[in-house]
Amino acid sequence: MTAAAINGQRLLASLAELGTVGGLPGGGVCRLALTDADKEGRDWVVGRMRALGMEVSVDAIGNVVAVYAGREDGPPVMTGSHIDTVRTGGLYDGNYGVLAGLEVIAALRDADVRTRRPLAVAFFTNEEGARFAPDMMGSLVFQGGMPLDDALATRGIDGATVGEELRRIGYAGAAPVGTNRVDSFVELHIEQGPVLDREGVQIGVVEGVQGISWTEFTLHGVSNHAGTTPMHMRNDAGYVAACVATFARALTQRYGGNQIATVGALTLTPNLVNVIPNKALFTVDLRNTDGAALQAAEAELWSFAEQAAADEGVACERRMLARFDPVRFDPVLVERVERAARAQGRSCRRMPSGAGHDAQMLARMCPTAMIFVPSVKGLSHNVKEHTEPADLVAGAQVLLQVLVELADRP
Amino acid sequence: MTAAAINGQRLLASLAELGTVGGLPGGGVCRLALTDADKEGRDWVVGRMRALGMEVSVDAIGNVVAVYAGREDGPPVMTGSHIDTVRTGGLYDGNYGVLAGLEVIAALRDADVRTRRPLAVAFFTNEEGARFAPDMMGSLVFQGGMPLDDALATRGIDGATVGEELRRIGYAGAAPVGTNRVDSFVELHIEQGPVLDREGVQIGVVEGVQGISWTEFTLHGVSNHAGTTPMHMRNDAGYVAACVATFARALTQRYGGNQIATVGALTLTPNLVNVIPNKALFTVDLRNTDGAALQAAEAELWSFAEQAAADEGVACERRMLARFDPVRFDPVLVERVERAARAQGRSCRRMPSGAGHDAQMLARMCPTAMIFVPSVKGLSHNVKEHTEPADLVAGAQVLLQVLVELADRP
Numbered sequence: 001m002t003a004a005a006i007n008g009q010r011l012l013a014s015l016a017e018l019g020t021v022g023g024l025p026g027g028g029v030c031r032l033a034l035t036d037a038d039k040e041g042r043d044w045v046v047g048r049m050r051a052l053g054m055e056v057s058v059d060a061i062g063n064v065v066a067v068y069a070g071r072e073d074g075p076p077v078m079t080g081s082h083i084d085t086v087r088t089g090g091l092y093d094g095n096y097g098v099l100a101g102l103e104v105i106a107a108l109r110d111a112d113v114r115t116r117r118p119l120a121v122a123f124f125t126n127e128e129g130a131r132f133a134p135d136m137m138g139s140l141v142f143q144g145g146m147p148l149d150d151a152l153a154t155r156g157i158d159g160a161t162v163g164e165e166l167r168r169i170g171y172a173g174a175a176p177v178g179t180n181r182v183d184s185f186v187e188l189h190i191e192q193g194p195v196l197d198r199e200g201v202q203i204g205v206v207e208g209v210q211g212i213s214w215t216e217f218t219l220h221g222v223s224n225h226a227g228t229t230p231m232h233m234r235n236d237a238g239y240v241a242a243c244v245a246t247f248a249r250a251l252t253q254r255y256g257g258n259q260i261a262t263v264g265a266l267t268l269t270p271n272l273v274n275v276i277p278n279k280a281l282f283t284v285d286l287r288n289t290d291g292a293a294l295q296a297a298e299a300e301l302w303s304f305a306e307q308a309a310a311d312e313g314v315a316c317e318r319r320m321l322a323r324f325d326p327v328r329f330d331p332v333l334v335e336r337v338e339r340a341a342r343a344q345g346r347s348c349r350r351m352p353s354g355a356g357h358d359a360q361m362l363a364r365m366c367p368t369a370m371i372f373v374p375s376v377k378g379l380s381h382n383v384k385e386h387t388e389p390a391d392l393v394a395g396a397q398v399l400l401q402v403l404v405e406l407a408d409r410p
Numbered sequence: 411m412t413a414a415a416i417n418g419q420r421l422l423a424s425l426a427e428l429g430t431v432g433g434l435p436g437g438g439v440c441r442l443a444l445t446d447a448d449k450e451g452r453d454w455v456v457g458r459m460r461a462l463g464m465e466v467s468v469d470a471i472g473n474v475v476a477v478y479a480g481r482e483d484g485p486p487v488m489t490g491s492h493i494d495t496v497r498t499g500g501l502y503d504g505n506y507g508v509l510a511g512l513e514v515i516a517a518l519r520d521a522d523v524r525t526r527r528p529l530a531v532a533f534f535t536n537e538e539g540a541r542f543a544p545d546m547m548g549s550l551v552f553q554g555g556m557p558l559d560d561a562l563a564t565r566g567i568d569g570a571t572v573g574e575e576l577r578r579i580g581y582a583g584a585a586p587v588g589t590n591r592v593d594s595f596v597e598l599h600i601e602q603g604p605v606l607d608r609e610g611v612q613i614g615v616v617e618g619v620q621g622i623s624w625t626e627f628t629l630h631g632v633s634n635h636a637g638t639t640p641m642h643m644r645n646d647a648g649y650v651a652a653c654v655a656t657f658a659r660a661l662t663q664r665y666g667g668n669q670i671a672t673v674g675a676l677t678l679t680p681n682l683v684n685v686i687p688n689k690a691l692f693t694v695d696l697r698n699t700d701g702a703a704l705q706a707a708e709a710e711l712w713s714f715a716e717q718a719a720a721d722e723g724v725a726c727e728r729r730m731l732a733r734f735d736p737v738r739f740d741p742v743l744v745e746r747v748e749r750a751a752r753a754q755g756r757s758c759r760r761m762p763s764g765a766g767h768d769a770q771m772l773a774r775m776c777p778t779a780m781i782f783v784p785s786v787k788g789l790s791h792n793v794k795e796h797t798e799p800a801d802l803v804a805g806a807q808v809l810l811q812v813l814v815e816l817a818d819r820p
Contacts, residue, residue, distance in 0.1 A: 088633060088680050130682055193638030210637060214683055223498060225790040226672035226695045227620060228603030228764030231662045233788070238673055239659055245652035252641045262636035263648055264683045270498050271675045272540055273624055273693040273731065275791045283683040285636045321683065354638030378643070380635040381685045 028383025090385020194378025438793025468583025500795020604788025
């Protein structure tokens with residue numbers, strides 16, 4: 001047990017301050033990846049890293065890693081997350097993991113503690129995927145799961161590419177990607193779901209991450225007058241999209257608790273009250289902790305969409321926006337997190353993560369685990385996202401202990 | 411039988427020329443009501459009216475009426491339609507009725523014919539309703555069915571009001587509305603549906619117009635993370651919208667051939683792949699030739715939407731964008747149209763109109779009928795909208811005879 005202790009006030013103040021960058025009028029924050037607001041947030045965090053005497057490096061996909069030297073050299077024990085947000089994001093998603101990591105370093109400096117192994121705090125590029133698909137792009141490239149050039153060439157919803165935007169905001173770094181060595185990785189994050197808040201549990205010990213499947217459908221029908229075209233002669237792209245959306249919901253009922261499905265984006269063309277839509281562009285987000293079940297759900301969804309489109313005389317195109325198998329974290333490290341939480345007298349429970357996180361990419365290259373704290377009412381990707389200060393501090397304290405144990409182990 | 415004859419070349423040339431105003435790159439035309447393009451189209455048509463020696467008046471809602479003096483004074487025998495279009499419109503919808511009316515006047519002048527009663531050619535403001543709801547606004551106000559001030563205060567999809575835009579484009583006229591006297595009204599229009607084209611019939615003798623019900627729904631749910639929110643804890647506005655859209659289609663199957671339903675416009679907020687939509691704004695267009703059936707369908711749709719929203723914990727607001735009962739045209743005048751078509755050796759059939767037309771408003775104030783010509787493949791509200799030149803000329807020739815008979819009758 002280390003002498004170092006989290007400074008709650010300092011942690012909360014840093015979260016509030018970063019929350020003002022790209023802050024929205026009604027609260028919440030908008031820092032889509034690689035926008036001016038993201039650059040401003042990055043500059044602020046990097047400044048804080050340097051102020052803590054950490055050695056900062058930026059890699060070719062814009063991931064930022066700050067190292068706090070250990071008594072010995074070698075691969076660092078790493079923590080971190082992301083600071084990009086969705087268009088209507090909260091203050092804690094991602095940012096909490098990064099700033100709690102920096103608070104751990106600050107606490108160690110206060111207590112004049114140097115761990116045996118180096119400690120590193122990182123934030124990864126475009127975790128949200130709200131502007132560029134796939135999400136978790138930075139950590140995916142960091143781990144070697146996506147070629148750098150493919151990532152740099154990715155075009156966003158506004159037409160710009162990742163490479164252009166990285167250069168524009170000055171975060172096309174010199175450090176190479178895919179060659180990093182990491183001793184172990186622990187990510188601290190808000191749950192972004194209702195489970196801990198509902199059960200009144202303070203610490204979530206995350207055993208793994210749901211698999212994710214994002215499909216974008218483009219349906220091509222025929223625009224026609226809404227009043228004079230008999231129903232049996234229609235090729236209504238919007239109607240088929242609606243059928244797929246309701247099918248996706250029904251599918252979750254058949255597959256049971258672990259299967260979820262969301263149609264979050266849907267755009268009709270020409271989108272006029274009295275014109276049959278000739279085009280429907282929409283996404284389906286499928287998730288399951290069971291990889292085989294996720295594949296089956298995906299296959300069912302796709303064949304239903306094709307059949308429904310064919311029945312309506314509508315052409316159906318499909319594009320994979322993202323695809324990740326379920327991830328199981330390192331059992332020994334998960335155990336260590338659980339022990340640390342109990343040692344600090346925190347209520348805790350084991351659980352899967354319903355959201356995608358950078359940790360699932362790091363899990364491919366080193367022992368990895370995650371720590372969750374409650375989100376009030378489970379609200380996330382929402383300007384009302386909130387976590388109680390006591391829970392934010394508790395999570396950081398558990399992170400501190402786990403990181404020090406890992407860095408000091410023989 | 412008059413000596414006057416339609417000049418087909420002149421009619422086709424005028425349609426092509428007006429089609430270049432607001433013309434779209436890939437063909438078709440965009441002249442949303444009261445935009446700069448609409449002003450340009452109006453100026454062009456008014457110039458043509460004046461060149462024919464007609465007396466042009468513009469009323470307070472921007473309807474334009476041009477009178478060709480008769481041998482006697484009195485209420486005119488009127489024809490006409492509209493020249494505004496949807497965003498992806500064709501060259502004939504509305505424009506054909508207006509320019510064929512002017513071609514009738516030109517043909518009478520060529521033959522030096524003056525009818526007993528005056529003849530009038532009109533185009534009415536905002537028939538399409540694609541920018542301002544309700545559609546058929548100009549003829550509705552003309553007939554006295556909507557207070558002028560309400561119409562002028564109507565705010566469009568871009569935030570501008572009808573009154574502001576009328577003044578801006580110089581068509582807030584001096585002529586009063588609601589006081590006009592019209593002897594009779596005959597509107598010539600493309601079918602905008604597949605029936606005549608499919609059956610190879612050249613002239614549609616329109617007996618009446620389907621009733622129309624436009625409902626705009628606004629659903630308010632809760633935005634939340636698409637991966638971490640259990641299905642049973644969601645308030646997904648987009649899912650409810652999809653349920654209503656599929657219900658509307660199923661409803662047409664239960665109600666049978668005369669009941670049609672279209673969800674043409676649907677917008678989700680925030681419209682991101684991994685965020686549950688907190689808002690869905692969409693429209694449902696219901697039509698039926700039977701007024702009672704239309705009311706029943708409307709009631710079913712509304713109660714289903716409220717129930718589906720309640721089941722998902724989503725708030726449901728409803729706004730009537732337009733509501734018109736089915737219309738039955740004057741049997742004597744319908745008979746006259748049919749006789750004229752047969753007298754000219756045209757194949758013809760009686761039919762209802764599936765689309766709303768200005769004629770249904772005029773039918774409240776004077777004996778009214780409509781003449782349809784085929785639309786190839788029934789395409790309409792579509793840049794590919796097309797009617798064969800021979801059919802365009804045939805329709806105008808029937809219109810000429812009917813107007814002259816009406817204007818010369820004792």
